Amino acid sequence: MLFRRMIQYSIMLALITFLALFLILPVFTVLHEGCNWHLIAEVFRSPVYCEGLLNSLLIAVVTTAMVALISLGLALLYDRYEFAGKEYCSLLMLLPMILPPFVGAIGFQQILGYYGVVNSLLVQCGMQRIDFLGGSGKFWSVCVIEALHLYPVFYLNLITALGNIDPALSDAAANLGASGWQRFFRIKLPLLKSGFLAGGSIVMVWSFTELGTPLMFGYNRVTPVQVFNGLNELENNPLPYSLVVVMLSVSALIYLLMRRLLSTPGGASAVKGAMGSRTKRLVSWRRFLPSSAFLLVAFLSVLPHLALTGTAFSLRWHDTVLPEVFTLEHFDNALSNPLVLPSIVNSLRYSLLAMIIAVFCGTLAALASVRWKLKGAWLLDLLSMLPLAIPGLVIAFGFLGMTGRYLWARAIFNPVDNPLWLLAIAYAVRRIPYVVRAVVAGLEQTPEELENAARNFGAGPVKTLCRITFPLIGANLLVGGLFAFSFSMLEVSDSLILAQKSVFFPITKALLELSQILGSGPASASAFGVWAMAFLALTLASAGLLMGRKIGAIFKF
Amino acid sequence: MASVLLEKICKSFVPGKPVLNELSLEVKSGELFFLLGPSGCGKSTLLRILAGLEKQDSGRICFDGEEISALPPEKRQAAMMFQSYALWPHLTVFENIAFGLRILGISGQKLKDEVFSALEAVQLGDCAGRRVPSLSGGQQQRVALARALAVRPAVLLLDEPLSNLDARLRDTMRGEIVRICRERSQTAIYVTHDRQEALSMADRMAVLKDGRVSQCGSPRELYERPQNRFTGSFLGDINFIDGKIVDGKLDAGFGIFPLCGDPDNAGCGAIRPERIKLVDAAHRGAFAAKIVNGTFLGDCCEWICRVQDTELAVREYAPELRMTGDEVFLAFEDGFLMAME
Incomplete structure (x- = not known):
């Protein structure tokens, strides 16, 4: 018993050390480099940086509001009604996840550009062209693109929260005379707070620090892009570090504020036991209403990527509603570009390694905090959730700083020689929370008594883990792994900052480079984007096939 | 094993x-x-x-x-x-x-x-x-x-x-x-x-x-x-009878009864309802009581009887027809009145 306890403690200690080295140390490095009061004061004195900060904050707020509206509507429909095609709606929700938003930005320009689809339609209807992307148009475009990418995160959290609400609680309110709306506002919504907190804080911090989308739009007056642009002159101007420090503080503030606003009293928000909330079956034409809402949202989120696909296949798509003259030339161009094929291989290697690291660490961390009941597990808990509140840009900068400061860091992952471990660990650290969440949810839904029973019947801890625990939380492990993998494939900030040599470029950086080539650049980038999306869709689809009909189980997390 | x-x-x-x-x-x-x-x-x-x-x-x-x-x-x-x-x-x-x-x-x-x-x-x-x-x-x-x-x-x-x-x-x-x-x-x-x-x-x-x-x-x-x-009452109904204990016997006020068990440390007597018998007045150790309540349970009847200030539950198997207020004679079965702390 003592021996096992010691093993558990050493595993926990190892995990804490890992996170301290690859999460806290990078942040510390950034703080160390950037906590220069002169420079920070300079950030706030400069109208350009202040405007960037304000814009980023506005993007975060607007995006989160959009996301909340979209996903609350869909989640309630899903929870309350039985309708045609319900089983496919969860699958539809996967779609935006496989579409990198900054790739969508190219397509979005095709749709709303001055000579784009919508304006062509307007002209055909005899109206004036509108410059959607000029002025504040870029701002709204960024918000819409990010909202359409991020709503599944929020939606999944809401669905989980809704699933955990015992229908008896609502029934009790009805029994005491509360009407449908009263039940919604007085019972359901307050009980959903935990879902709002979980989903909202992720979306808000994410959109506040999103680099790829505004970069693709050329919307440079936002903090993340300003940080990225300052990268080139980092040697003689450490201002970007200070900018990152400011960004980190604002993110932490957002997180704390959300927490304060939405913290649920008493902690335990849900009554467990009676699973499966009661759904109303819709009849006749009504039963297609919810599914069309799902379809509409999915269509909107796919639209930029459809446009991207159109661009990829067409020789000319200018001032017309639909593309003209189809060609495969861009695909040839994309493939013949020396950046493309290696970048796919690179991304695969980085992401697979990242997935393995994240699943390994995340599962152990979840076990330590839920099952082992060790003293000091709260520290591990806190550390493994922290990446949600720390922007990727900060960690990327921290790694960059670390390779400059510490010899051992330069030895293991030199971004110039071989950034495999650097990128894999940078990806993994930020994906650990998703794995931990998924596994913790699984463990909490699995009574510990089931494992006790296995121990009682003579199975040792490892055997119990393999035969009882892992099969029972298999779906959760898979979800965690998939999230870790696909988010790593689409990762932007680490990839743009840490991959410095073109041989080591992952997909995202290759895409950015490609899109910036004048002339045929955007078209070949589109073609490459299509490749990347097809590839990701294939991975997710094969995972779906592996899961068979249990794909829905993914979403109960 | x-x-x-x-x-x-x-x-x-x-x-x-x-x-x-x-x-x-x-x-x-x-x-x-x-x-x-x-x-x-x-x-x-x-x-x-x-x-x-x-x-x-x-x-x-x-x-x-x-x-x-x-x-x-x-x-x-x-x-x-x-x-x-x-x-x-x-x-x-x-x-x-x-x-x-x-x-x-x-x-x-x-x-x-x-x-x-x-x-x-x-x-x-x-x-x-x-x-x-x-x-x-x-x-x-x-x-x-x-x-x-x-x-x-x-x-x-x-x-x-x-x-x-x-x-x-x-x-x-x-x-x-x-x-x-x-x-x-x-x-x-x-x-x-x-x-x-x-x-x-x-x-x-x-x-x-x-x-x-x-x-x-x-x-x-x-x-x-x-x-x-605690043990006595957890395992089934039981009557506790207060009284003085003299020479291993319980003086309950309506009679003196021999106790089994350990009378030296006892403070009262206890007996289960089915060990109290309904008997003739001439039966050895019989005492008079009045029925104050009765519950019919099919194979038996549970009577609540009052003797002076003491209420006793009595279980009668194959019960006869009795009415509340009837006077009956009761006797404790030998060897079943237990000494209790």
């Missing part, structure tokens, strides 16, 4: 509020031993400590004289039937029962035979291929029982194993458990709060109160010679 020895087991989940308080017990090899007590008295905790799922704060546990306090649950061979069943939802009924057997290294035809004989014992022979969630509560409970029986553990631990069954099935299962335990001379510890179950099945039993053993012995001993008010 192993004997079990518990020595001064202490356990508290909240400091200062012990669930088990220096509890000591001995269960002999091959015995069907019952732990009986009201909810919250620590029975289930004691069982979980035996299985190694909780760790006692202090005290020793020995199986067959060997201390096992330091052994992890999987090394104890103390298969438990969990109160919540704890059936693995991802495995079929067959696989649930086979789990423990496979760990013992049993496979092939022998495995099948063992699983099916366990399933037959709980009358679920045709459910082997089904998934756990598709079973009713009562069926799940029986699968859990079969799973624990199948591994032939050194000590079988049963935590309210029949609570979810209907009356008829419960009677059958009681018979099955007793039969299996006798056949294998299986040491088993059975937790329940149902006194009928304990009295009818146990070889020996212990009544627990507030984390201590209130009394331990054979069902008959405990029922007929309870040493304290």
Whole structure:
């Protein structure tokens, strides 16, 4: 018993050390480099940086509001009604996840550009062209693109929260005379707070620090892009570090504020036991209403990527509603570009390694905090959730700083020689929370008594883990792994900052480079984007096939 | 099969509020031993400590004289039937029962035979291929029982194993458990709060109160010679009769009666309703009483009779027709008026 306890403690200690080295140390490095009061004061004195900060904050707020509206509507429909095609709606929700938003930005320009689809339609209807992307148009475009990418995160959290609400609680309110709306506002919504907190804080911090989308739009007056642009002159101007420090503080503030606003009293928000909330079956034409809402949202989120696909296949798509003259030339161009094929291989290697690291660490961390009941597990808990509140840009900068400061860091992952471990660990650290969440949810839904029973019947801890625990939380492990993998494939900030040599470029950086080539650049980038999306869709689809009909189980997390 | 020895087991989940308080017990090899007590008295905790799922704060546990306090649950061979069943939802009924057997290294035809004989014992022979969630509560409970029986553990631990069954099935299962335990001379510890179950099945039993053993012995001993008010009243209805104790006799005010047990330390007498007889006035030791209430129970009637200030419950089998207010004569059956503290 003592021996096992010691093993558990050493595993926990190892995990804490890992996170301290690859999460806290990078942040510390950034703080160390950037906590220069002169420079920070300079950030706030400069109208350009202040405007960037304000814009980023506005993007975060607007995006989160959009996301909340979209996903609350869909989640309630899903929870309350039985309708045609319900089983496919969860699958539809996967779609935006496989579409990198900054790739969508190219397509979005095709749709709303001055000579784009919508304006062509307007002209055909005899109206004036509108410059959607000029002025504040870029701002709204960024918000819409990010909202359409991020709503599944929020939606999944809401669905989980809704699933955990015992229908008896609502029934009790009805029994005491509360009407449908009263039940919604007085019972359901307050009980959903935990879902709002979980989903909202992720979306808000994410959109506040999103680099790829505004970069693709050329919307440079936002903090993340300003940080990225300052990268080139980092040697003689450490201002970007200070900018990152400011960004980190604002993110932490957002997180704390959300927490304060939405913290649920008493902690335990849900009554467990009676699973499966009661759904109303819709009849006749009504039963297609919810599914069309799902379809509409999915269509909107796919639209930029459809446009991207159109661009990829067409020789000319200018001032017309639909593309003209189809060609495969861009695909040839994309493939013949020396950046493309290696970048796919690179991304695969980085992401697979990242997935393995994240699943390994995340599962152990979840076990330590839920099952082992060790003293000091709260520290591990806190550390493994922290990446949600720390922007990727900060960690990327921290790694960059670390390779400059510490010899051992330069030895293991030199971004110039071989950034495999650097990128894999940078990806993994930020994906650990998703794995931990998924596994913790699984463990909490699995009574510990089931494992006790296995121990009682003579199975040792490892055997119990393999035969009882892992099969029972298999779906959760898979979800965690998939999230870790696909988010790593689409990762932007680490990839743009840490991959410095073109041989080591992952997909995202290759895409950015490609899109910036004048002339045929955007078209070949589109073609490459299509490749990347097809590839990701294939991975997710094969995972779906592996899961068979249990794909829905993914979403109960 | 192993004997079990518990020595001064202490356990508290909240400091200062012990669930088990220096509890000591001995269960002999091959015995069907019952732990009986009201909810919250620590029975289930004691069982979980035996299985190694909780760790006692202090005290020793020995199986067959060997201390096992330091052994992890999987090394104890103390298969438990969990109160919540704890059936693995991802495995079929067959696989649930086979789990423990496979760990013992049993496979092939022998495995099948063992699983099916366990399933037959709980009358679920045709459910082997089904998934756990598709079973009713009562069926799940029986699968859990079969799973624990199948591994032939050194000590079988049963935590309210029949609570979810209907009356008829419960009677059958009681018979099955007793039969299996006798056949294998299986040491088993059975937790329940149902006194009928304990009295009818146990070889020996212990009544627990507030984390201590209130009394331990054979069902008959405990029922007929309870040493304290708690044990006496927990196992069935009982009349406590106050009075003076002189020379080993109770002076109740309406008569002087010989006490059995240990009259020296006693403060009152106690007698069960069925040991008070309705008799003729001429019967030795008879005293007059008035019926103040009556409840008809079919095979018997329970009368509440008043003698002076004392109310006595009297159980009359094959009851005659009597009315409230009737005067009757009562007598205590010899050797059943117990001295109580």
